[in-house]
Amino acid sequence: DTAVSQTPKYLVTQMGNDKSIKCEQNLGHDTMYWYKQDSKKFLKIMFSYNNKELIINETVPNRFSPKSPDKAHLNLHINSLELGDSAVYFCASSQAGGRSTDTQYFGPGTRLTVL
Amino acid sequence: RKEVEQDPGPFNVPEGATVAFNCTYSNSASQSFFWYRQDCRKEPKLLMSVYSSGNEDGRFTAQLNRASQYISLLIRDSKLSDSATYLCVVRILTGGGNKLTFGTGTQLKVEL
Numbered sequence: 642d643t644a645v646s647q648t649p650k651y652l653v654t655q656m657g658n659d660k661s662i663k664c665e666q667n668l669g670h671d672t673m674y675w676y677k678q679d680s681k682k683f684l685k686i687m688f689s690y691n692n693k694e695l696i697i698n699e700t701v702p703n704r705f706s707p708k709s710p711d712k713a714h715l716n717l718h719i720n721s722l723e724l725g726d727s728a729v730y731f732c733a734s735s736q737a738g739g740r741s742t743d744t745q746y747f748g749p750g751t752r753l754t755v756l
Numbered sequence: 757r758k759e760v761e762q763d764p765g766p767f768n769v770p771e772g773a774t775v776a777f778n779c780t781y782s783n784s785a786s787q788s789f790f791w792y793r794q795d796c797r798k799e800p801k802l803l804m805s806v807y808s809s810g811n812e813d814g815r816f817t818a819q820l821n822r823a824s825q826y827i828s829l830l831i832r833d834s835k836l837s838d839s840a841t842y843l844c845v846v847r848i849l850t851g852g853g854n855k856l857t858f859g860t861g862t863q864l865k866v867e868l
Contacts (some may be wrong), residue, residue, distance in 0.1 A: 682841065684800065684858040697855055731799055735854075743847075743854055747799035 644668050645748035647732050653754045654722060661718045662751045664732030672696075673715035674733040674745065675707060684731070690715050719753075727755045759783055760859035762844050768865045773834050777862045779827040779844030786857075788847040789820050791829050793840045794861065800843055803829075834866045 689697035789806040806818040844859035
């Protein structure tokens, strides 16, 4: 009954590889997000999609490409992985991104380690 | 200057103590305010929203001072299970969506 799920939970890979992280929500929400939490525990938004349309892009390197095949899914593809990409990546969703009362629900996170 | 600033702690308190966390934010366009809780190696979860009039949820009381751009969280009668990192969060409505900006969190350890 997981509301926001992510796969994989752990991802260890070599520098230079390309990898994807998948996210799905079964809450019927319109808006989905990707956040990055670095080694200092600082959580920062990367992207937001509303009904498959990109609405927030926080100056993330273009090696990161989000893809939303439908409003229940938001995947993150990362090309040419670098050591600095090592972090925990959280997916989140909310009912309607434009409302101030909107609550975001987070997935369990994907811990990416780049060697 | 970070958009949302918090004392990182850790705050080590005995069970039953009252503990207060503070947070300041720099963007006066911030519209909504929250406290999230994050357990070790887990995702952040909404603890409570924060309103200008102040609001309470059981042992937790949140306050907002818009003039000073200051947010607080008070935990009374702390329990071992309150041990976690508490994240101060502000929301800014951007064109097309809403953006949550997180503080770096304040770590709380409640001890016997």
